[in-house]
Each structure stands twice: as C-alpha cells, then as structure tokens.
Amino acid sequence: MKKYFVATLLITMAGASFIPTTTYAAATMGLSPSTGSVTVGETKTTSVALSSGNQSVNAAQATISFPTDKLEVVGVSKGNIFTLWTKEPTYSNSSGTVSFAGGVPNPGFQGHGTMISITFRAKKAGTANLSIGGAQALANDGKGTNIYGGAGGASYTINEEKSAAPAAPSPQKPTEKQPEKEEKKDEEPEEEKASPPAAPAIASDTHPEQNTWYANGAPRFAWTKEEGVTGFSYALDDQPSTIPKEQSSTTENTTIFSNIPDGTWYFHVKAVRGDAWSETGHYTIHIDTTPPKDLLTRLEGEVIRQNRNPIIHFSASDELSGLDSYQIFVDDALVSTLGPEATEITLQTLPYGKHKITIKALDKAKNEASQSIDVEIVKYYPGVGFTVGDLFIPYALVNNVLLGIILLLILILILLAIWYARHNCVNYCDHPTSKTLTPVPLPLPLPLPRQKRKQIRRKPRPKKTLDLTK
Structure with missing residues (x-):
C-alpha cells in the first residue's frame, strides 16, 4: 500500500501551489449508511465518504474491512471526488478488504463527497461490522500535510432469508433431495441476474469539469469496469437523460469522439454482467470552439x-x-x-x-x-519645431527670439540718433536767452569752385628780405 501512496504524494507536491502554514480542521471519512438491515442473498451498497474540513484535500487512501463469513463484495465503483487513481479500487473476498488510493489536481477537493461505492451481498445471518483502516488524507498545501482525523464505521443486521410456504410432503425422501440439489444449482444464476453492476462512473481527461466550457471538439471518455462485466452500451447526444439500448457495443471502458459541434452534450453509458444491465451513468460536456x-x-x-x-x-x-x-x-x-x-x-x-x-x-x-x-x-507635435542633437527647439521660440533682436536693434538705432543729434548740433542748438532748445536755421555755405578751393589751400607765404645795412 505504501508504494501506491508514494505516487499519490508526488501528485500532491507537484499539483499544489505553496500555501503558508496554518491550522486545519481534520478531514474525516465515513461509511454511508452507517446502519441498516439486509436479508441473506440480497445486496446493499455502501458509500465511502470524505469530509475535508476547512482545507482542500489533494489525495486520500483507505482500506475497508468486512467480515467474509457474512458479506461478499460483488462490485466497486468510483465516486465523484478523484480523477487520478494511484491505486485503482480493488477488493478481496478472501481477506475481506477493499482498498484504494486516489487524488485530484490543484486546487484539490473541499467539501463532502463520495470516494468509492461498494456493493455487498449478504451471505449469512448475523451482525456485520465494517471499519476503515490505513487511512490518510493529504492537504492541498504543497507539502502533503496529513490532515486525517478519523473515520466512522458501519454495522448492518443480516436477517435470515424468508422461506416460502412449505410444499406438500412427499413419501419419497430421495426425490425430495434431488430437487433440492437442482434448486441449489439454479440458485447461483438467479442471484447473478439479481445483482446487476453499479452504474459506471464516467470521467473525461479532455473535459474534466462538467460545468466548464472547453474549446475541444474531440471529447474522450473513460468509465469504471466492475469485475464480471462483459460489455457496455453508450450514446452521446443533446438529451440529459437518454438510456442507451441494452445491446453491448464494446467491451472497452474508453472511447473518443471527433468533430463534435459546439454546444452542450451528454454522454451515457451502461454496463452488462451476464444478462443483467446496470443503471445508466451520465456525463455532461460543454464545447465552444468559436471566438468572441x-x-x-x-x-x-x-x-x-x-x-x-x-x-x-x-x-x-x-x-x-x-x-x-x-x-x-x-x-x-x-x-x-x-x-x-x-x-x-x-x-x-x-x-x-x-x-x-x-x-x-x-x-x-x-x-x-x-x-x-x-x-x-510625443513631447511636441510634428511641424512645431526642430531638434539640435537631443534638444528640441520650437519654431515659436525662434520667432520670438528674432522679433526681440529686431526690436532691440531698432531701439539701439533710435538711441544713437538722439546721441548724435545732441553732440553735433545738426538740427538743434542752445538759444542764448532760453533754457530750452530752440531750432535755429543755419545757412549752408555754398560750395566753392575747385580752382578757388586750391587757391585757398595754397596761399603764398610773404618773402623775407635780408637787410644788409644793419
């Protein structure tokens, strides 16, 4: 059993994300119903339930023990919790045990559900006590913390088979024993017919969640196969409660479809053992391959x-x-x-x-x-400036700088003109009798002829004579 649970632990460690250490409410297991009665020769189905407490469970295992002298297992079916099985549910009527180990990927399972269901047949009158041992429940915390807190058993009362009204006595005893042997021979097939297999539990690795939409038009299904089952009948349609025909179409417990149109579809399968057909198992898938x-x-x-x-x-x-x-x-x-x-x-x-x-x-x-x-x-819209290296210079800034330069030059020219006028008295002079400047027109000299100008420039100097008398 340990080697199977090592694989379960690996699934737990790989599938779960890290969660900080916290205190968990213990997970518990139980058998349902815990009490009841059954008549010898009749069958009774017992569910092995799991309650996870306040923490998601990633994997669990258990062994159910029963008295072999009073009960025998005629079938085991998977429940609605696990999708991965490191140890498929198996039973032994010689040792009186049913064992399993299963897991579920991240985010795990939280709540109350059924791990497996066991169908027993009563063999002998008395009290049959069932118990759960070797159980573990691993938290989905990334560390495989065992949060198993205990399990409840079950006790069933097995009553004697009700005998039919006695037949008229026959004088010949040997003839009484012969029919009795024949009756025993015919008893077993009748009991086989009276114990059809449980409805197959269906799973799908392409559409693992029945309430989730998938962009996959090729669904694949797998379902449980009990001991002694000889065939299955299945169907896929758009009706939720279709019952397949009681005509075996395959002995395998897997199938795949292709090119299924978008929409909601239902897969139905039932099993046959001998001439006895099981109830129908149903599975819902949602397909959407069309983008928004x-x-x-x-x-x-x-x-x-x-x-x-x-x-x-x-x-x-x-x-x-x-x-x-x-x-x-x-x-x-x-x-x-x-x-x-x-x-x-x-x-x-x-x-x-x-x-x-x-x-x-x-x-x-x-x-x-x-x-x-x-x-x-952009920092600036295109057409509003230019760059010099990494520097952006807007055209508006250039225009403003040029305008300022022009205004400054004009002002300088005006100041120079005023200064020149004051220092050269071209148009204004100081009036002798007034403190204010009064315009005085000045006569402009006429230009001299060129020859006159030369004469003026070249006046002969007087000649000096030497007085010898002195």
Missing part, C-alpha cells in the same frame, strides 16, 4: 499625442459560452485583465515613442479575438 464576435476598439483622441494616458474603448459579444474577460497588452506585454462588463481602460504614463496596444476578448472556453491600435506619444 463583434470586437470593436477605439482610441479616444489622436493617434499622435502629447497626452501619455490614452483611453481605449472596446466591446465584444459571445453567444455560446459567454464573455469571460478582456486582456490589455502594450507592446505585447500584458498590463491588465478586466471583467466582461468592462468597456474602457485608461493606460497610465506610457513612455515617449510608438506603441502597439492590443485588446483581446476571451470567452469562457478561452477562445480569443484581438485587435490592435498604434499610438505615438
């Missing part, structure tokens, strides 16, 4: 913008499984996941430069539709 429709996206404002917080509007629809979420990507990096009711998002402080914003709409089967929007974040 009518995805619309819109950027609020301009594609080239200075605002670094663009607002994106979006909407989509899905008629089958329904919308599940929206995913927002910036440059292929996921930045946000929103619920199906969202219609817009404001992106926060995008870096300067060009960006690709992608909106993905996902339905509950994880089909997706996407659209992308290109946006460029």
Whole structure:
C-alpha cells in the first residue's frame, strides 16, 4: 500500500501551489449508511465518504474491512471526488478488504463527497461490522500535510432469508433431495441476474469539469469496469437523460469522439454482467470552439499625442459560452485583465515613442479575438519645431527670439540718433536767452569752385628780405 501512496504524494507536491502554514480542521471519512438491515442473498451498497474540513484535500487512501463469513463484495465503483487513481479500487473476498488510493489536481477537493461505492451481498445471518483502516488524507498545501482525523464505521443486521410456504410432503425422501440439489444449482444464476453492476462512473481527461466550457471538439471518455462485466452500451447526444439500448457495443471502458459541434452534450453509458444491465451513468460536456464576435476598439483622441494616458474603448459579444474577460497588452506585454462588463481602460504614463496596444476578448472556453491600435506619444507635435542633437527647439521660440533682436536693434538705432543729434548740433542748438532748445536755421555755405578751393589751400607765404645795412 505504501508504494501506491508514494505516487499519490508526488501528485500532491507537484499539483499544489505553496500555501503558508496554518491550522486545519481534520478531514474525516465515513461509511454511508452507517446502519441498516439486509436479508441473506440480497445486496446493499455502501458509500465511502470524505469530509475535508476547512482545507482542500489533494489525495486520500483507505482500506475497508468486512467480515467474509457474512458479506461478499460483488462490485466497486468510483465516486465523484478523484480523477487520478494511484491505486485503482480493488477488493478481496478472501481477506475481506477493499482498498484504494486516489487524488485530484490543484486546487484539490473541499467539501463532502463520495470516494468509492461498494456493493455487498449478504451471505449469512448475523451482525456485520465494517471499519476503515490505513487511512490518510493529504492537504492541498504543497507539502502533503496529513490532515486525517478519523473515520466512522458501519454495522448492518443480516436477517435470515424468508422461506416460502412449505410444499406438500412427499413419501419419497430421495426425490425430495434431488430437487433440492437442482434448486441449489439454479440458485447461483438467479442471484447473478439479481445483482446487476453499479452504474459506471464516467470521467473525461479532455473535459474534466462538467460545468466548464472547453474549446475541444474531440471529447474522450473513460468509465469504471466492475469485475464480471462483459460489455457496455453508450450514446452521446443533446438529451440529459437518454438510456442507451441494452445491446453491448464494446467491451472497452474508453472511447473518443471527433468533430463534435459546439454546444452542450451528454454522454451515457451502461454496463452488462451476464444478462443483467446496470443503471445508466451520465456525463455532461460543454464545447465552444468559436471566438468572441463583434470586437470593436477605439482610441479616444489622436493617434499622435502629447497626452501619455490614452483611453481605449472596446466591446465584444459571445453567444455560446459567454464573455469571460478582456486582456490589455502594450507592446505585447500584458498590463491588465478586466471583467466582461468592462468597456474602457485608461493606460497610465506610457513612455515617449510608438506603441502597439492590443485588446483581446476571451470567452469562457478561452477562445480569443484581438485587435490592435498604434499610438505615438510625443513631447511636441510634428511641424512645431526642430531638434539640435537631443534638444528640441520650437519654431515659436525662434520667432520670438528674432522679433526681440529686431526690436532691440531698432531701439539701439533710435538711441544713437538722439546721441548724435545732441553732440553735433545738426538740427538743434542752445538759444542764448532760453533754457530750452530752440531750432535755429543755419545757412549752408555754398560750395566753392575747385580752382578757388586750391587757391585757398595754397596761399603764398610773404618773402623775407635780408637787410644788409644793419
């Protein structure tokens, strides 16, 4: 038993995520019903139940013991908790035990459910006491903590078979014994017919959850096969309670379908042992391979913008499984996941430069539709300036600087003109009798002829004579 549970422990450690250490309410096991009565020759089904307490259980194992002189097992079926079996449910009528070891992937199982169901046949009158031993329940905490806290047993009263009204006595005793032997020979087939196998427990590795949508149109099913079962009859349709025909179509306990259209489908299977057919097991699958429709996206404002917080509007629809979420990507990096009711998002402080914003709409089967929007974040709009190296110079700044230079030159010229006028008295002079400047017209000299000008410039000097008389 230990070697089987090592594999279960490995499943626990690999499948569960890390959870901080905490105090768990103990998980318990029990047999249901815990009491009851049955007549010799009749069958009774007992469920092995698990209550997980306040913590999810990732794996469990147990061995159920029963008195071999009073009960015998005629069938074992899987319950609704485990999807992985490190030890398939097995029984031994010689040793009086039924054992199993099963597991369930992350996030595990929490609540109350049935691990296996055992069908017994009463053999002898008396009291049959059943017990659970070798049990463990591992928490889904990433460490395989054993949170098993105990188990309850069961006690059944087995009554004598009711005898039929006595027949008229026969004078010949040998003839009485002969029919008795024949009756015993015919008893076993009648009991076999009276104990049909339990309804097969169905599982699917392609559609493991019956309430979940999957984008897979090729479902695969597997179901339990009890000892002595010789065949199965199954069907897949859109009706939840179909009963397959009592005509064996396979001896295998697995099958696969392909190209199943979108929608909700139901798988039905029943088993036959001898001439006795079981009840029908049912399994529901949901298929949606169509992505969401009518995805619309819109950027609020301009594609080239200075605002670094663009607002994106979006909407989509899905008629089958329904919308599940929206995913927002910036440059292929996921930045946000929103619920199906969202219609817009404001992106926060995008870096300067060009960006690709992608909106993905996902339905509950994880089909997706996407659209992308290109946006460029700039410090200045194109056409409003130029760059010198890493420096951006707006045209408006250049215009203002040039205008200032021109105004400054004009002012300088005006000041120079005033200064020149004051220092050279070209148009104004100081009036002798007034403190104010009074304009005095000055006669302009007439230009002299060129020959005159030369004479004026070259006046002959008087000649000096030497007086010899002195």
